[in-house]
Amino acid sequence: MKKLINNPDNVIADALKGIAASDKDVRVDFENRVIYRATPKDGGKVAIISGGGSGHEPMHGGFVGTGMLDAACAGEVFTSPTPDQMLAATTTVDNGAGVLHIVKNYTGDVMNFEMAAELAADAGIEVATVVVADDVAVQDSLYTAGRRGVGTTVLLEKIVGAAAEEGGDLASIQALAQKVADNGRSMGMALTSCTVPSAGKPTFDLPENEMEIGIGIHGEPGRHREPIGDAHSVAEQLVQPILADLDFTGAPVIAMLNGMGGTPLIELYVMYAEVIALLEDAGVKVERNLVGNYITSLEMAGCSLTLLRADDEMIRLWDAPVQSAGLRWGL
Amino acid sequence: MKKLINNPDNVIADALKGIAASDKDVRVDFENRVIYRATPKDGGKVAIISGGGSGHEPMHGGFVGTGMLDAACAGEVFTSPTPDQMLAATTTVDNGAGVLHIVKNYTGDVMNFEMAAELAADAGIEVATVVVADDVAVQDSLYTAGRRGVGTTVLLEKIVGAAAEEGGDLASIQALAQKVADNGRSMGMALTSCTVPSAGKPTFDLPENEMEIGIGIHGEPGRHREPIGDAHSVAEQLVQPILADLDFTGAPVIAMLNGMGGTPLIELYVMYAEVIALLEDAGVKVERNLVGNYITSLEMAGCSLTLLRADDEMIRLWDAPVQSAGLRWGL
Incomplete structure (x- = not known):
């Protein structure tokens, strides 16, 4: 470990x-x-x-x-x-x-x-x-x-x-x-497992060429496993189930592209570019966003997408000052 | 990959x-x-x-x-x-x-x-x-x-x-x-390598039970490898060479406990607790700090410590507002 x-x-x-x-x-x-x-x-x-x-x-x-x-x-x-x-x-x-x-x-x-x-x-x-x-x-x-x-x-x-x-x-x-x-709706995926310290071994095994789509933040099984795809195809598998579940058009949207803990920021930006392009094609207007590690699963590699169908009041409150170790602006 | x-x-x-x-x-x-x-x-x-x-x-x-x-x-x-x-x-x-x-x-x-x-x-x-x-x-x-x-x-x-x-x-x-x-002085260590995308394989191999002390941010070899120690002993190996190189007593110090990219935040906090205890024992007074991922090496697991022997003017400038994606406060 x-x-x-x-x-x-x-x-x-x-x-x-x-x-x-x-x-x-x-x-x-x-x-x-x-x-x-x-x-x-x-x-x-x-x-x-x-x-x-x-x-x-x-x-x-x-x-x-x-x-x-x-x-x-x-x-x-x-x-x-x-x-x-x-x-x-x-x-x-x-x-x-x-x-x-x-x-x-x-x-x-x-x-x-x-x-x-x-x-x-x-x-x-x-x-x-x-x-x-x-x-x-x-x-x-x-x-x-x-x-x-x-x-x-x-x-x-x-x-x-x-x-x-x-x-x-x-x-x-x-x-x-x-x-x-x-x-709000979310969908996550993982490239690797993570190891709970007291367990001392990975929560699950994920072969070198596979990823898991729909994983939970504790390593709970998701929808399915498949060979690792490129960022574009991963983005499709995060965006589509979310848009199928709730209509995100016609409202200001707050998007979070979240890292699971072990994925470097440069990959999260690659993913965000793919996600935003798909959302634009779907007529979804992202007004605010977060890209980074906010809700993680120890050192798991992977990411999740969260979309919030907001309104003007939520956007106003989103923009209000915040000063915490994990999220801060405007103070 | x-x-x-x-x-x-x-x-x-x-x-x-x-x-x-x-x-x-x-x-x-x-x-x-x-x-x-x-x-x-x-x-x-x-x-x-x-x-x-x-x-x-x-x-x-x-x-x-x-x-x-x-x-x-x-x-x-x-x-x-x-x-x-x-x-x-x-x-x-x-x-x-x-x-x-x-x-x-x-x-x-x-x-x-x-x-x-x-x-x-x-x-x-x-x-x-x-x-x-x-x-x-x-x-x-x-x-x-x-x-x-x-x-x-x-x-x-x-x-x-x-x-x-x-x-x-x-x-x-x-x-x-x-x-x-x-x-300013820094010292880093790694638990794992990282993989440059165009290379497709890890920059170096680090056995499952070993860590590398003194590693560079591109995976350059450090001082030596040894079996993975606990956070306390790792902290000693970061703090001691820095304090041996420059006197950090008698001035306000800014400390950064930096993650290499693949190490979860919870471990960085464990490390910071060890580092700060060692610095207190050594009579070093940390007035400001950062704990998180600021200068990373892709998905490398590990951390680095940076200490800056500051002065009142540097502290004042440190506290000034900053608004960037990677570091922000006070605006």
């Missing part, structure tokens, strides 16, 4: 030390593995938290900061955080206006966030929840009933984070979050 | 299309492979350009933007751009106050930038040059006479870019650049 780690069982604890040491704008609750803002939001504003298994960095901890998340809790690699962690994040950031939980649709995450919401309610904290289930690849997978939650989560955290900064109430924030979740 | 590309011979051209499509703040001269700002600096200010072989993204093209570079030219993968490209970049951005060339110390780059400077002088453009040679690993390598130029280049482009934005003259900008170059 070729990894820059100490004890495979302590990777998250060790990484949290590095985050605390490098980012002066966040604090880390090491016991609960919660990353939260060093300077809390002004009182009376809705707080936004998310969380999930680790190994997808910068998501979610890297998105804690002004204009995005108030806190994130980190589970073990590819494993949901516990309800206690989620409750700790919730109580840390609540300032009376309620807390939105952003949950990716995996069975463990959904169950644990539900339990955390109940515990928070018992403690007098109002919680609303949005579940992201945007992966068009497969209906059910190893980890989830229904579609998996993937790249739309990043766009949602940015947009909803901006809205919360402006002071919307919990009901309106939740409605916006649901609208983003309903209008 | 597991890559998201079309024709291996067209990777740079294809990637430039993606950069042009994704970043509204830059323009691409496809013929000369020059990336330059969509909105030029105000007249009368020194322009800053850099360039080098591709495969190190986001460096250099990703650092074109307000507060950093005015233009960058992209060579083939791991191959110097031609003097013509450098001249095109120089003439594109000059507005009468002269142009600084930031050159990494590789034989081809140095020679071609010298030739471009002469051609620019013939055309009446004043050019000054700074050569970065900050790699403490080896004195000479396959590509260079003297030390290789690596991570300090990123910090230099940020600091000098900020100074140029403020309106310093060419002599003062060059002096600042030289001061940064003189006070």
Whole structure:
């Protein structure tokens, strides 16, 4: 296993030390593995938290900061955080206006966030929840009933984070979050597997000449395997299922071409050129974009495409300042 | 070869299309492979350009933007751009106050930038040059006479870019650049090789249980190979040669823990925690830092550490706003 780690069982604890040491704008609750803002939001504003298994960095901890998340809790690699962690994040950031939980649709995450919401309610904290289930690849997978939650989560955290900064109430924030979740679609592919440190061997085997189309962010099987194609044909296999699932014409679109972790940026730009050409041919107008590593799967090589059918309000919120380790502009 | 590309011979051209499509703040001269700002600096200010072989993204093209570079030219993968490209970049951005060339110390780059400077002088453009040679690993390598130029280049482009934005003259900008170059040191290591697309096979072989300490950003051999150690021991092997080469106590230090491209962010944070603990023990005070992929070697797994012995003026310029695809804050 070729990894820059100490004890495979302590990777998250060790990484949290590095985050605390490098980012002066966040604090880390090491016991609960919660990353939260060093300077809390002004009182009376809705707080936004998310969380999930680790190994997808910068998501979610890297998105804690002004204009995005108030806190994130980190589970073990590819494993949901516990309800206690989620409750700790919730109580840390609540300032009376309620807390939105952003949950990716995996069975463990959904169950644990539900339990955390109940515990928070018992403690007098109002919680609303949005579940992201945007992966068009497969209906059910190893980890989830229904579609998996993937790249739309990043766009949602940015947009909803901006809205919360402006002071919307919990009901309106939740409605916006649901609208983003309903209008985002993603599709991913992999050239290689990745290795969970505590497992010590690749999650799956992918022969030297093959790629997997429709893969999940934990290496869950996708739609099929086939010989590695060129960037153009890979782009077609990402774009077509997304456009077949939702009409992206007639609205401003936010596109994210995301790297899975082990694919160099130069290849992501090659892919983006192919994707944008296909979208233009299909009459889809991309108004904003991200190209880079935002929701990763450790060192997996591959990429995913996320499209969000936005509206003027979402674009305005997208453009609002954000200052987090993983995403920042305009501050 | 597991890559998201079309024709291996067209990777740079294809990637430039993606950069042009994704970043509204830059323009691409496809013929000369020059990336330059969509909105030029105000007249009368020194322009800053850099360039080098591709495969190190986001460096250099990703650092074109307000507060950093005015233009960058992209060579083939791991191959110097031609003097013509450098001249095109120089003439594109000059507005009468002269142009600084930031050159990494590789034989081809140095020679071609010298030739471009002469051609620019013939055309009446004043050019000054700074050569970065900050790699403490080896004195000479396959590509260079003297030390290789690596991570300090990123910090230099940020600091000098900020100074140029403020309106310093060419002599003062060059002096600042030289001061940064003189006070930066780097050391890298790799867990895996990388594959140049046109070669189609890994640049070198590194057995499953070995790592290479002191590697260059083109896979040039380093100091030695040894069995993979834990993050703590790797950190020691990066920190010690740097501290042995220059005294970093008694000054504010800017640290960059850089990923080589294929190493996930979670491991970089583990490494940063180890590095910062060692530096604290050594009495080195890190005032600013970067953790992420800034000067990469395609999909190579590994990392490098760069320390800059800064001063208050460099810290002030470091904090100045920057808006580029690869590095941005404060705007």
